[in-house]
Amino acid sequence: DAGVIQSPRHEVTEMGQEVTLRCKPISGHDYLFWYRQTMMRGLELLIYFNNNVPIDDSGMPEDRFSAKMPNASFSTLKIQPSEPRDSAVYFCASSLRGVGVSTDTQYFGPGTRLTVL
């Protein structure tokens, strides 16, 4: 398996533009997680899905952020409109059974480095 795939790897955009980040989880994994990492706040969980259904979006910073998972092999994280403070590395991760199963493991993608000018 190729692991978790994210695209693009780097994105530079201007304030006010729409940004869409993409993720393909590992085949067969039922859980998908979106994280954001910054120097100031570390690694933060934004939202996670179970079987394509959003379960907890309490980490989504504001209404400008939205995430979808139309099928088991694809998810998007959208920011509209983008702001400079959204600049960060965004990671997608997937797991087989979810971290509520205490022995489960998350597999992370390489991340998308977003810069909003």
Next chain:
Amino acid sequence: DAKTTQPNSMESNEEEPVHLPCNHSTISGTDYIHWYRQLPSQGPEYVIHGLTSNVNNRMASLAIAEDRKSSTLILHRATLRDAAVYYCIRHSTNAGKSTFGDGTTLTVKP
């Protein structure tokens, strides 16, 4: 609070053992301890996990205190490629998510 406490940074010499500590004093009886590490410019990767007994795998060993309020990740012979941020995380049964703290930045000197 589901967070754990780790030192901000540690240094090691190459080829020497490294002991990375983690405090989880509020851990419940069914919480597992997981360790991940994040190499520069990469996403976090799983290292090891355990509940009560010490655990070994090809990457590291995990020593869990008898009262389970702390644990130690052991790298038996540090290499330059082990330089990373190491995260200690609690996985709670039936909790959908885990919380990453600030981790420990390990520097390995040649």
